[in-house]
Amino acid sequence: MFKKILFATDATPVCEIAAKTAFELSEKYGSELILVHVVADFFQGTCPFVPDMPGKEKTLSVPEYTAFVKEGMKKNYGFLAKRFGDPEYKVIKGKSWEEILKFALKIKVDCIIMGAHAQKEASAEKTLQKVAQKAHCPVLSIARPCETSFWYFNxxxxxxxxxxxxxxxxxxxxxxxxxxxxxxxxxxxxxxxxxxxxxxxxxxxxxxxxxxxxxxxxxxxxxxxxxxxxxxxxxxxxxxxxxxxxxxxxxxxxxxxxxxxxxxxxxxxxxxxxxxxxxxxxxxxxxxxxxxxxxxx
Missing domain, CATH: 3.40.50.620 (HUPs)
Structure with missing residues (x-):
């Protein structure tokens, strides 16, 4: 049913909640799981996955920056990967919702999983809204820990x-x-x-x-x-x-x-x-x- 699942994450707490569902679903259905993180600019600010990333004192190439972020993602979700298996990690530059949609369409995913951010988080909420509006597959959103789900779904x-x-x-x-x-x-x-x-x-x-x-x-x-x-x-x-x-x-x-x-x-x-x-x-x-x-x- 879900041969390929895309989990879009921005490293916020609500995405940590959604991550567990993404990993568990991929295990149940034997799905290929891809984790994607979109950055506005490869060299702007601090990546939430790598808070100690080298600053202006060292200019990073795009491959170096991407490698830093991927390692940060692997470390962040390591406890889940250890239990459910290693996913693929992808770092993309651009506008979040546009890149998520383009990438999902390119690799033909069967489901997109995202955290449902609080309504006051306007930017993240808009990303979910736009992805849900235009995605060519179902979009599964998660706002809080799932208390009723037992081996997805009954x-x-x-x-x-x-x-x-x-x-x-x-x-x-x-x-x-x-x-x-x-x-x-x-x-x-x-x-x-x-x-x-x-x-x-x-x-x-x-x-x-x-x-x-x-x-x-x-x-x-x-x-x-x-x-x-x-x-x-x-x-x-x-x-x-x-x-x-x-x-x-x-x-x-x-x-x-x-x-x-x-x-x-x-x-x-x-x-x-x-x-x-x-x-x-x-x-x-x-x-x-x-x-x-x-x-x-």
Whole structure:
């Protein structure tokens, strides 16, 4: 399922958390693992992987600089490499999100793993946003240590709003669940306050909407799953990201799969919707975003 995994790291604490998942996933699937670090300039400032790198008193060539950084990466992730095997290390100069995307496309990776930085970290957050927007493979983001994952994965949750953008996310979630042989939960949250009128529907109306949503799940998704029957579907009402996170917690979900954006808008202009943005930064388990460029049919 994952023949080649790319882990993009900037040496921040949240990337240390994501690193463990990257190494463990590569071991489970026998994947080739590549660690990439992008620097803005080979000779500007101190590299976070090599805090004691020689300064202006010694001018380093590009190969020397790259070698220093690679050694720093190997030292930083040595405890994981010792347990799970040595990955390939790559140091690239340029704009982070552009170089990650170009390199991922060049070597044809099946998954990109990144740390989900706090929203106040604007530069790092933008990198994740842009990579998720344009990547030709699923992007798995991790914000905190995974408490529920056990040998990746046992319970996959696919969150949908029935948009066109959600279909690629469904295909990935279904194919992965079928490949692993794990449980697939298909989840939809009725946003009962999204009408903008301020009118809260009555209980009968909510129940009718729940029935309608379940019928749409059957039509759009269950009909495509052939003989796969290890699934269930749930429709809750409330604030979508809150309900999805609650559902993941109550079911001990260890992977959430969503579309990169959850509205029928031009994906070239779309960044994370409010729902997936909140899920990514609040989830206790990894979150995969899938965009229109990913094809799993």
């Amino acid at each position: 319970r996959i949750i696919f969150g949908t709003d029935f948009s066109k953008a959600s279909m690629s996310a469904f295909q990935f979630a279904y194919k992965l669940a079928d490949y692993i042989g794990c449980k697939l939960h298909i989840f939809h949250a009725l946003d009962i306050e999204s009408s903008g009128t301020g009118d809260i529907p009555g209980q009968k109306q909510i129940e009718d909407q729940i029935k309608e949503a379940k019928a749409r799940i059957e039509e759009l998704y269950v009909s495509q799953m052939e003989n796969f029957d290890n699934y269930d579907m749930a429709v809750w009402e409330g604030i979508p990201y809150v309900e999805l996170l609650k559902f993941a917690r109550e079911t001990s979900g260890d992977l959430i799969v969503m579309a990169h954006h959850t509205k029928d808008i031009d994906s070239e202009k779309a960044f994370f919707s409010h729902t997936i943005d909140q899920v990514v930064f609040r989830s206790a388990c990894p979150v995969v975003s899938v965009n229109k460029y990913c094809n799993f049919k």
